[in-house]
Amino acid sequence: ILNVEQSPQSLHVQEGDSTNFTCSFPSSNFYALHWYRWETAKSPEALFVMTLNGDEKKKGRISATLNTKEGYSYLYIKGSQPEDSATYLCAFSNYQLIWGAGTKLIIKP
Amino acid sequence: DTGVSQDPRHKITKRGQNVTFRCDPISEHNRLYWYRQTLGQGPEFLTYFQNEAQLEKSRLLSDRFSAERPKGSFSTLEIQRTEQGDSAMYLCASSLDLSGRTDTQYFGPGTRLTVL
Numbered sequence: 001i002l003n004v005e006q007s008p009q010s011l012h013v014q015e016g017d018s019t020n021f022t023c024s025f026p027s028s029n030f031y032a033l034h035w036y037r038w039e040t041a042k043s044p045e046a047l048f049v050m051t052l053n054g055d056e057k058k059k060g061r062i063s064a065t066l067n068t069k070e071g072y073s074y075l076y077i078k079g080s081q082p083e084d085s086a087t088y089l090c091a092f093s094n095y096q097l098i099w100g101a102g103t104k105l106i107i108k109p
Numbered sequence: 110d111t112g113v114s115q116d117p118r119h120k121i122t123k124r125g126q127n128v129t130f131r132c133d134p135i136s137e138h139n140r141l142y143w144y145r146q147t148l149g150q151g152p153e154f155l156t157y158f159q160n161e162a163q164l165e166k167s168r169l170l171s172d173r174f175s176a177e178r179p180k181g182s183f184s185t186l187e188i189q190r191t192e193q194g195d196s197a198m199y200l201c202a203s204s205l206d207l208s209g210r211t212d213t214q215y216f217g218p219g220t221r222l223t224v225l
Contacts, residue, residue, distance in 0.1 A: 004151070032211040043112065044152075044200070044216040051211055089151055093211065096142070096165065099151030 002026050004092050006100035013080045014108050020076040021103040023090030027071035032093035035064055035075055038102070039086040047075075047088075080107045111135060113217035115201050121223045122191055129187045130220045134203030141184050142214060143176055144200040145169065152200055158184060159206065191224045198222075 005024040013019045025033060035047040048057040053068040061078045077084055087104045091097035114133045122128050134141050139160050144152035155174070156166045160181040170176075173191075178184040188195055198221050202214040 006151075034213070036216075041218070043218045046213045046215065049211050049213055091151070096154040096157065096167075097152075097214065098154070101149060101151045 002092065002094060002098050004090060004098050004100040006088075006090060006103050008103060009101070010104040010106070012106045012108055013077075015080060015082060017080055018076065018078045019080055019105070020074050021088065021105075023073045023075070023100055025071050025073070025090070025092040025098075027069060029094065030068045030071075030092075033066055033068075033073050034091040034093060034097060035073070036089045036091065037086045038089060044089065049093075075103075077105070080105075082107050082109055113201060113203055113215055115199075115217035115220050117220055118218060119221050119223075121225065123225050124193060125190055127187065127189045128191055128222065129185050130199055130201075130222075132184045132186070132201030132203075132217060134183070134201070135205075135215055136182075138203035138205050138215070139181070140204045140206050140212070140214075141178055142202040142204075143184070143186050144202065146198045146200060146219070147196075155186075188222075191222075193224045196222055196224045 033050045036044040038044040050066040055066040063076045066073045085107045087102040089102040091099045116131045142157040143155040146152040158178040173189045176186045198219045200219045202216045204212040204214045
């Protein structure tokens with residue numbers, strides 16, 4: 001059974017602080033790792049698709065790294081803003097997407 | 110708006126009733142996926158279509174569930190004889206089949222089903 005784990009489950013961060021969280025996935029038969037952001041009452045929004053070991057992707061203040069050999073990815077948010085409050089989900093791609101349960105990020109003003 | 114749309118956004122039904130949800134994907138996307146998400150969990154794969162062909166079904170999809178994509182465009186997900194355990198958010202996503210496992214899936218806002 002393929003398992004994708006995310007930690008922490010939830011995170012409270014002061015506005016302006018930087019933060020990061022983890023996605024762990026099976027290191028064998030790796031194809032791709034997806035990151036999504038899901039705000040309440042909205043559609044999940046694709047952030048990154050990562051395929052290569054050592055890959056690093058960036059979108060504004062958000063960046064992600066990938067280690068396929070040890071099976072983890074980190075998502076970093078620099079200088080958190082209230083609009084960053086959302087649940088951040090990662091998904092391991094194996095034809096279908098196998099999802100973690102997400103990290104719920106709450107930014108405190 | 111050219112994103113994925115789902116209808117209805119919310120559905121409340123009594124146990125034993127049938128419900129049907131609709132998903133309209135991004136128009137040029139040939140793949141369409143259905144997921145179910147319950148509180149505190151990530152989305153769980155239910156089924157996906159390549160054009161009008163249903164290529165994979167999860168074992169989560171009991172015989173009370175059926176999905177169709179008759180013309181390779183919109184899709185419907187029907188749940189017959191609903192049970193309280195069917196209460197969840199039902200998400201639809203679509204993608205353009207370019208590279209398979211690395212294709213980005215674009216999601217609709219979901220249909221939240223509550224079975225009383």
